[in-house]
Amino acid sequence: MAPLDNVAPLVKVEGLTKSFGDNQILNGIDLEVAAGEVVSIIGPSGSGKTTILRCLNLLERPDGGRIEIDGQMLCEDGANGRINFAGKSEIRKIREEVGMVFQRFNLFPHMTALENVVEAPMAVKGADKAVAKARALELLDSVGLSHRADHYPLQMSGGQQQRVAIARALAMDPAVMLFDEVTSAVDPELAGEILLVMKQLAEQGMTMIVVTHEMGFAADVSDRVLFIDHGLVIEQGKASQVLGSPQQDRTKAFLKAVLERTPMAEENADSPPVETEESWGTGAGVDESEQIASLESEVARLRQELDAATTTDEPTTDEPTESGE
Amino acid sequence: MSDFDFDIIWTTWPILRDATWISIKLFVLSLILATAIGLAVALMRMSKITPLRWFAAIYVWIFRGLPALVILFIAFFWLGNNLGLTPFQSAILGLGVSSGAYKAEIIRAGLLAVDRGQYEASEALGFTKVHYMRRIIIPQGIRVMVPNYVSNSTLLFKSTSLATVIGLNELTGRARQLANSTFQPIEILAAAGVIYLVFTSLMTLSQGFIERRFALKT
Amino acid sequence: MDVGFIIDIMPEILEGFSTTVRLFLWSMLFSTPLGLALALMRLSPLGPFRWVAGFYGWLVRGIPLILIMFYVFFALPEFGEAFLLSPFWSAVAALSVWTASYQAEAIRSGVLAVDQGQFEAAEALGMTKLHYMRRIVLPQSVRIIVPPFTGNAINTLKQTSLATVITVPEMSLLTTRIISREFNALEPLLALAIIYLALTTVLVFAQQGLERAFRLKA
Numbered sequence: 001m002a003p004l005d006n007v008a009p010l011v012k013v014e015g016l017t018k019s020f021g022d023n024q025i026l027n028g029i030d031l032e033v034a035a036g037e038v039v040s041i042i043g044p045s046g047s048g049k050t051t052i053l054r055c056l057n058l059l060e061r062p063d064g065g066r067i068e069i070d071g072q073m074l075c076e077d078g079a080n081g082r083i084n085f086a087g088k089s090e091i092r093k094i095r096e097e098v099g100m101v102f103q104r105f106n107l108f109p110h111m112t113a114l115e116n117v118v119e120a121p122m123a124v125k126g127a128d129k130a131v132a133k134a135r136a137l138e139l140l141d142s143v144g145l146s147h148r149a150d151h152y153p154l155q156m157s158g159g160q161q162q163r164v165a166i167a168r169a170l171a172m173d174p175a176v177m178l179f180d181e182v183t184s185a186v187d188p189e190l191a192g193e194i195l196l197v198m199k200q201l202a203e204q205g206m207t208m209i210v211v212t213h214e215m216g217f218a219a220d221v222s223d224r225v226l227f228i229d230h231g232l233v234i235e236q237g238k239a240s241q242v243l244g245s246p247q248q249d250r251t252k253a254f255l256k257a258v259l260e261r262t263p264m265a266e267e268n269a270d271s272p273p274v275e276t277e278e279s280w281g282t283g284a285g286v287d288e289s290e291q292i293a294s295l296e297s298e299v300a301r302l303r304q305e306l307d308a309a310t311t312t313d314e315p316t317t318d319e320p321t322e323s324g325e
Numbered sequence: 326m327s328d329f330d331f332d333i334i335w336t337t338w339p340i341l342r343d344a345t346w347i348s349i350k351l352f353v354l355s356l357i358l359a360t361a362i363g364l365a366v367a368l369m370r371m372s373k374i375t376p377l378r379w380f381a382a383i384y385v386w387i388f389r390g391l392p393a394l395v396i397l398f399i400a401f402f403w404l405g406n407n408l409g410l411t412p413f414q415s416a417i418l419g420l421g422v423s424s425g426a427y428k429a430e431i432i433r434a435g436l437l438a439v440d441r442g443q444y445e446a447s448e449a450l451g452f453t454k455v456h457y458m459r460r461i462i463i464p465q466g467i468r469v470m471v472p473n474y475v476s477n478s479t480l481l482f483k484s485t486s487l488a489t490v491i492g493l494n495e496l497t498g499r500a501r502q503l504a505n506s507t508f509q510p511i512e513i514l515a516a517a518g519v520i521y522l523v524f525t526s527l528m529t530l531s532q533g534f535i536e537r538r539f540a541l542k543t
Numbered sequence: 544m545d546v547g548f549i550i551d552i553m554p555e556i557l558e559g560f561s562t563t564v565r566l567f568l569w570s571m572l573f574s575t576p577l578g579l580a581l582a583l584m585r586l587s588p589l590g591p592f593r594w595v596a597g598f599y600g601w602l603v604r605g606i607p608l609i610l611i612m613f614y615v616f617f618a619l620p621e622f623g624e625a626f627l628l629s630p631f632w633s634a635v636a637a638l639s640v641w642t643a644s645y646q647a648e649a650i651r652s653g654v655l656a657v658d659q660g661q662f663e664a665a666e667a668l669g670m671t672k673l674h675y676m677r678r679i680v681l682p683q684s685v686r687i688i689v690p691p692f693t694g695n696a697i698n699t700l701k702q703t704s705l706a707t708v709i710t711v712p713e714m715s716l717l718t719t720r721i722i723s724r725e726f727n728a729l730e731p732l733l734a735l736a737i738i739y740l741a742l743t744t745v746l747v748f749a750q751q752g753l754e755r756a757f758r759l760k761a
Contacts, residue, residue, distance in 0.1 A: 057449050095451040106446035109541050110464050119460065120450040152542040172450065390743040391736055392701035394715055399736070402728035486607035490708060497610050501617070510618040514610065522605040 008071065010035045010176055010207050011056065015077075016065035018051055018231075025051045027231035028065070033176065038208045040218035040239070043228035044254060049211045050103075052228070053178045056209070057098045058091055069094050070175050096124060099169030099177040104185050105161045107153040113140060113164045114149040117171045124172070132171070139167040143197050159190030163197055176207040183214060195221075215258060219243050227251045333509045334516045341513075344499035345520055351416055351485040351495060356478055358421025363428025368458070370433050381429065388426035393484055396423045401491040416488040424481045431477060435470035436462060468539045475532040479525050496520060548730040549737075552721055556734055559714035566634055566703040566713060571696060573639035578646025583676070585651050596647065603644035609705055612637040616709040634706035638699060645695045653688035654680055686757045693750035697743055704739075714738060 011033040018026040025048045033039050041049045054060040056067060058074060064083055066076040072094050078084040086094065107116050117136035121127040127135075140146045143163040153161050162182055169177060179198065183191035195217050202208055202221045212218055218225050218239055225242040227235045227250075235248045246252045334341075369381035388396060400419030404410060410418065439462050447457035489498030500517035504510035584596035603611070616633040619626040628636060657680050665675035704715040718735040722728050 059445050059448060092451045092453070095449060098449070100446075100449040102442060102446060102449075104442055106440075106442035108443065108446070108461050108465075110468075120452065123456050123460070124451045154541055154543040168450070386744075387736075387740065390740045390747075392704040392715070392739060394704040394707065395732065395736055395739060398715070398719070398722075398728075399732050402722055403732060406728060483607040486609045487705070489609065497607055497613070500610070501613050504613070504617055510613070511621050514614050514618050518606045518610055518614070521607060521610065522602070525605040526601070 009033060010037075010070055011209070012066075012068040013052075013056070014066040016052065016055060016062050016067065018048075018055060018060060018062045025231050026055070026062070026065075029228075029231070029233060031226070031233070033207060033209060035175070035207050036205045037224065038202045038206075038210065038222045039224045039226060040222035041209065041211045041226045041228055042213075042215070042218055042254075043226075043234075044257075047228045048231040049228050050180055051231075053100070053180050053209060053211055056178055057095050057100055058085070059100075061085065070097055072097075092124070096172055097175040099172055099174035101162070101165050101169055101177065101179045101182050103181045105153070105158070105165045107161050107165055107168070109153045112150050112152055113145060113156070113167075116153070116164055117168045120168065121171050136167070136171055139170050140164070142200075143167050144193070157190060158186035159193045162186060162194045166194075166197055166201075170201075176209065177201070179208065179210040179212070181211055181213060183212070215243060215255075227254065229254070330509060330512050333507055333512050337503050337507070337513060337516075340499060340503060341496065341516060341520065344494055344496045347413075347494060348482075348485045348496040349524075351413070351420065351488060351493075352482045354417045355420035355424060355485070356481055358417060359424035359428050359481065362421060362425030363432050366425065366429035367432035367436060370429065371436060385426045385429055388423055389430075391423075393420065393423040394487055394490065397487050397491060405491075412488070412491050412493045415491060416485075416493055420481065420484055420487070424477070424484070427477050427480075428474070431470050431473045432466070434473070435466035435468075438469040439465045464539075468536075468541065471536050471539055472532060475528060475535065479528045482524060482528065483521065544733070545730055548727075549734045552731055553734050553738075555721060556714050556717050556731070556738060559712055559717040560738065562631070562711065562713040563700075563703050566631070566638060566706055566711070567700045569635045570638035570642055570699055570703070573635065574642035574646055574699070577639065577643035579650055581643060581647035582650035582654065585647065586654060600644050600647060603640055608637065608641050608702055609708055611641055612705060612709050615640075630706070630709045630711045633709055634703070634711045638702060638706075641702070642695060642699045645698070646692060649688055649691035649695060650684070652691070653684035653686075656687045657683050689753050689757050690750070693746070693753055697746045697750070700742060700746060701739070 009032040011031065013029055013031040016026050016029040016031075017024075027048075029048075029052055031039075031052070041052065043049050051060055055062045056069070056074075062075060062083060064077055067074040072090065073086060074091065074094055075083055075085045085091070107113075108119070111119065114133065114136055117139060118127075118129070118132040121132045121135070122129060137146060137149060140149050143166055145160060145163055145167070148156060148160060148164070153164070156164070162185075165182075166177075182198075183194050186194065191214065195214060198208070198210070198217070199221050210217070210222065220239075222239050224236060225239045226233055227242055227246070227248070229250050235242055235246060235251045242251065243255065246255060366381045366384050369377040370385070372378055372381075397416065397419035400410075400422070401412060401415040404418065405412070405415040443461055443465065444457070447461050452461070485495055486497035488495050489501070492498075494502075496517055500513050504513040507513060581596045581599060584592040585600075587593055587596075612634060615628065615637045616630065619628070619633075661679055661683065662675070665679045670679070703713060706713050707716040707719065710716065714735060718731050721731045725731070
């Protein structure tokens with residue numbers, strides 16, 4: 001599961017910048033993700049976390065910087081100060097390798113769950129119908145929804161729709177999966193079923209980049225946590241480190257606000273302040289100090305398990321990047 | 326009204342029936358043309374390529390701004406003469422071009438009503454634009470278009486009567502000729518009206534069926 | 544194409560301009576109160592009112608305007624001397640009847656869009672129906688009615704061209720006379736198209752101005 005040091009990173013981002021009008025969202029993001037690694041990106045609303053994900057498959061076109069996925073260049077700064085993008089067909093090729101799961105599912109409402117899952121393999125990869133269908137049923141089964149194969153999206157709960165969306169992305173056999181606040185649009189009691197699927201996926205060795213408000217998930221599943229604020233990586237490292245003993249004041253303030261469930265001060269948020277809806281998946285109604293304690297012990301236990309299970313080195317141990325004030 | 330003469334309607338029925346056939350053929354062929362034009366112009370108006378957008382906007386401005394009759398005149402007196410079109414072909418062209426401008430606006434509104442997330446999911450899955458417009462966006466847009474599309478098509482069916490001014494013997498023109506030659510305009514014109522009502526009412530009724538056909542399953 | 548010729552024949556076509564505009568204005572003058580009455584009838588609690596207005600809409604919107612013109616011009620006089628109208632007034636009658644059916648729909652849906660709470664509040668205050676429709680409901684619905692109402696008006700302007708079929712000397716008829724006299728279709732038709740396009744474009748701008756004027760002050 002843990003990557004070898006001598007292997008080139010699967011996802012490589014350098015100096016990524018992006019602004020919407022006068023609003024500078026990304027201020028130079030560097031990120032490397034190795035094959036098999038699970039990276040969680042946390043941070044206040046408007047910090048730019050979602051924009052990073054959307055740049056990784058060019059749903060958003062960055063203003064500057066370089067993105068490379070599995071050795072293929074997606075964009076890079078040109079000589080004349082303008083950014084150059086890969087050609088249309090290369091972009092589509094790279095998108096095949098990058099699966100994305102959206103906050104609002106974006107299932108195709110006029111197609112059944114099964115049709116949603118088989119559409120892309122058949123249309124983009126030219127997969128044989130019978131093969132694609134068998135694979136889709138397998139995937140639906142793995143997300144616990146084989147009995148919903150012939151249902152339409154609007155006939156399913158939010159949690160079920162999101163699991164179909166995960167299966168739909170997996171059907172392309174992507175090298176990396178992007179998750180964009182995938183539990184934010186579902187009822188809190190349904191978030192768990194989505195997180196469980198993601199956890200299983202992580203255990204199978206899928207490379208994942210997860211933008212999330214679910215601190216419990218970030219602590220439990222990720223190899224590495226990035227804290228982003230004002231379009232910069234403020235702090236990154238092992239989950240236990242960033243969440244358990246943060247070094248930077250802004251990280252501490254953010255985590256404190258999350259735990260106190262008070263909205264963060266949002267200076268550059270272009271959307272109205274959103275309540276930081278950190279739910280702990282399992283911890284509804286549990287006292288906060290208990291939650292912190294359980295989080296810490298959970299992180300410790302997971303780390304021990306991980307250490308015991310792997311003979312190779314720890315996953316990436318980048319120095320926490322202090323990339324700006 | 327007591328002397329409403331049904332006999333004259335039965336007597337002239339074969340003529341009215343043949344004329345109705347011409348109206349129906351005009352309608353179906355110009356509807357196909359209008360839909361094709363409407364779809365093309367709507368996609369051009371949503372294109373990233375600026376000249377295409379301009380062309381489409383100008384098309385809609387001109388052909389919605391002109392009376393259908395004037396468009397029919399142009400198709401008949403000018404194009405028809407220069408290209409050697411029959412009155413029937415001119416009528417299809419004129420009606421199709423005119424109605425196409427309205428169809429374009431209806432189709433565009435339908436496509437714009439499709440959620441942005443559908444475009445994003447399609448792009449993220451690596452679909453080509455042609456593929457996702459055809460499989461994902463248009464099927465969903467149709468749901469929004471159906472009511473306006475059907476009522477606009479009802480309008481087109483009635484507009485086939487304009488072909489009478491370029492000498493085509495469709496239902497309205499024939500009815501007027503018969504009214505003159507029989508001196509019984511009350512009966513003949515009423516009969517033509519009833520035939521139109523039957524078709525337009527059927528089309529309005531079919532709207533419900535079509536809407537159910539394209540409804541999302543919940 | 545001869546631009547000089549277009550300019551030369553413009554005045555001759557414009558002789559029909561005032562006829563076109565008078566057709567339009569008279570039709571608006573008659574159709575607006577008729578449309579309002581029909582809309583209120585359709586909204587009435589009294590069944591017969593609703594049925595009559597519903598039947599009217601189904602009938603008039605189900606048959607082509609040309610056929611209505613033919614009926615007024617050729618068939619109505621058969622019912623008695625009193626119904627013998629000149630071509631101009633036959634066209635005004637047909638256009639008014641036709642436009643009213645569409646305006647009734649525009650007004651009705653505007654009234655239905657007013658919040659139910661407004662009706663309830665007015666009733667709770669003891670207002671008579673006449674009073675609250677006039678003072679509370681209609682002023683609020685005007686905002687919603689303006690766009691479809693002016694859209695229908697623009698349509699009516701374009702449809703005045705159909706008066707050609709009953710020999711009203713409006714612009715389209717004059718143009719066809721020029722075409723047959725000069726054996727040349729392109730320039731006269733372009734001149735006619737330019738005039739119509741200018742007229743409808745001005746009306747579209749007026750429509751947008753009206754919409755802004757009636758927007759709710761927030």
